[in-house]
Amino acid sequence: MERIIGIDLGTTNSLSATVFEDGPEVIGLDDEASVTPSVLSWTDSGWLVGREAKDRRISNPENTVYSVKRLMGRDMAELGTIVKDLPYKIVEAQRQLVKVRVGSREFTPQELSAEILKKVKLKAEAILGESIGKAVVTVPAYFDDAQRQSTRDAARIAGLDVVRIVNEPTAAAIAYGLDEKKDGYVAVYDLGGGTFDISILKLTGKIFKVVATHGNTQLGGDDFDRAVVDTLKARIKQKHPDAEFNDPETMQILKKTAETIKIDLSLTTETSYSFALPKLGLLIEGSFNIEEFESLIAPMVEQTLESCRHVLHEAKLTLKEIGEVVLVGGSTVVTSVRKQIESFFGRPPHVAIDPYKVVAIGAGIQGHLLAGGRRDFLLLDVIPLALGIETLGGTFSKIITGNSTIPIEESETFTTNVDDQTSIDVNIFQGERELIKDCRALGQFKLKGIPAMKAGFPLVEVMFRVDANGILTVSAKEKRSGKKAEIEVIPFHGLTQFEIERIMDDSFEHAIDDFNDRQLIEFRQTAERVFRGIEQTWDIAEKALGAADREKIQKQIEVVRQSMKGQDSQALKAELDMLGDLTRPLADTAMGQTILSELQSEV
């Protein structure tokens, strides 16, 4: 059985999961190692991805790229104000694509996401000790066709075959449902770094059926940070009216401070900050309390509740009929978000599964099913938004309605307007509103090779097929002649086949192909991190562990160091595992000690 892993490609963090002998779990030697921050930093020798890249956000802001997911399948107009708040440069490219400019180079969001996926893939390969070719990748339920296509293209560039694209809330529901095995309606509230969606699923026996879904692909924890940044800027301006905040380093310091304030206010009711802005020669101090923060984010939380009302309407359900509310995404940790969800649904949400891991785990379970490893459940998902075409007067004519269960296929017949016309142009849109100006243009297709006939005589039947991934394909045939009409789809916001292949050729030149080499790199990095951890907690070890245990650890560190110089990745992993076993009591105590000392300082 060829393994299919699950990947949660997030705005802020990415991680993978699979089903091990003792059940589904994220892939990583420990919790920290399993998470790859979705951050890239350009260096002379190529991209750094993950934690090392994140560390360069302040020291090297122009070359460090994050929140790529928000750019996927979008154009400049849609991105709007996000662009000016990002410290890296975004430029317009052909067919409404955007690109990120780093130095003299330009990268599509697909290429950047591919780098993150490559990193996640390498990590998984290193830990599982096998090569990975197939994956289930998750996307926000409210991602439209262009955003889904972009995600799939990114995976292809990363050398991954995406067996299935699964909606994040659905993945979360699988992990939750298989855990709880309760029938009824479940609402999954998913607020991540950059996207929000709400889905209602019906669980009956083996079936997980998505009833309705709604959301906003441009709303998330990033926006909370931005609101805090704006407040900080306003406060600084009061004292220093001339202060300018446009340089990337200052922007990054403000963002990092805002993140810290947000996280602090999930644990306490008031927090103080103090930071330097070297470019402005300023030292800033102040404090933020929970009321201030809550009133800042209130409009955004209200927007999410609007979506909840909408989805209940679509599902034709009342609040009372919802049996459980499951939270997904890092931003659901924010206290006031949690409070408002609770008061909206009239019950405390379910938080038993880690909201950071639950999506990846669900995707891993779905991968296991697709690989043939089980058939004890089935996921029935829907297409979030209607698909259709432009008709006379700029109206949107729906061909596939929103919230239809997929896969699905519908056809529409077209004809010509003038004699001997041999081609027809059709514009494809996605959305729920009546006019195309309120919907998203997905692309245009040209029907060519129509036999020359009198106007209105040819009957071209166009099939719109949405596969189980929520992705549209279009095919056509002329009914009178039975001839297959040629169809050329020009994707907006997307890459053509040719472009993907070119990117892949380019990237393979840089790829380290040897599997053992890749594992060695991964394990050496892990070892360095483990050493740092031991060093930081060593004074606790001296109190908590006996001399003999400490000596064993020191010896094993030496063994690992020797192994790191060698070329055998599996031997290195074995020694690392051994070190992990030896230091486990230390990790437990170290954590316990930290908590203890924090508690004492509060008293």
Place this chain on the structure above:
Amino acid sequence: MAFEQPACQTCESTLISRLFCFSCNAFQPLPREIDLFEVMGLPIAFEIDSEELEELYQRLSLELHPDFFETAPEAEKRLSETALVILNRAYNTLRDSTLRAGYLLFLLAKDKKLDERTLPVGFLQQMFNMQEALDELLNSDDTAALIRMSKDLQDRHKKIETSFVSLFKIIEDSPEDLEKLQQLQTYLNADRYLRRLVDRIPENGLLQN
């Protein structure tokens, strides 16, 4: 309406659905034109048992879904995809009253030409008035008025649905009644018109259940 129970091509048991035989677990060869009611094992009528529809849909999905055929030979994989596309079309069409009415009318009218533009007397004028009112509301932030309009549209839809029930019953007894068929088509046109208007209402104007 007469409804002949089809038999399995492999084991000859009576089929519940045209797609699959639950007795011998065989995919059924698909005819060129497949009747969506037959797919869902329902008699051809406007009023349906929606629980029965839901139950069979789930049972069939558990057998046919491509997720269970990912590692199967290519031919079988394609068969499962095609079967599920048809199953979903049947399910999505029959569970929605407007779509179901449209499909049923298409089956009943066959080659009779019905006018797909006529609307009930006075309906268009009412719609123009509503559209104008809606245009004004969209520029204001009178949520309460928007919700009232949603309610009005929903009531109108329900009225049409009731007419469908009685009209389809008449057609059952006299399937050749062109006048009644055209009347159904007219109501259906009106129902579709209402839908388009509902689509124009923004989120804050939607009815809460």
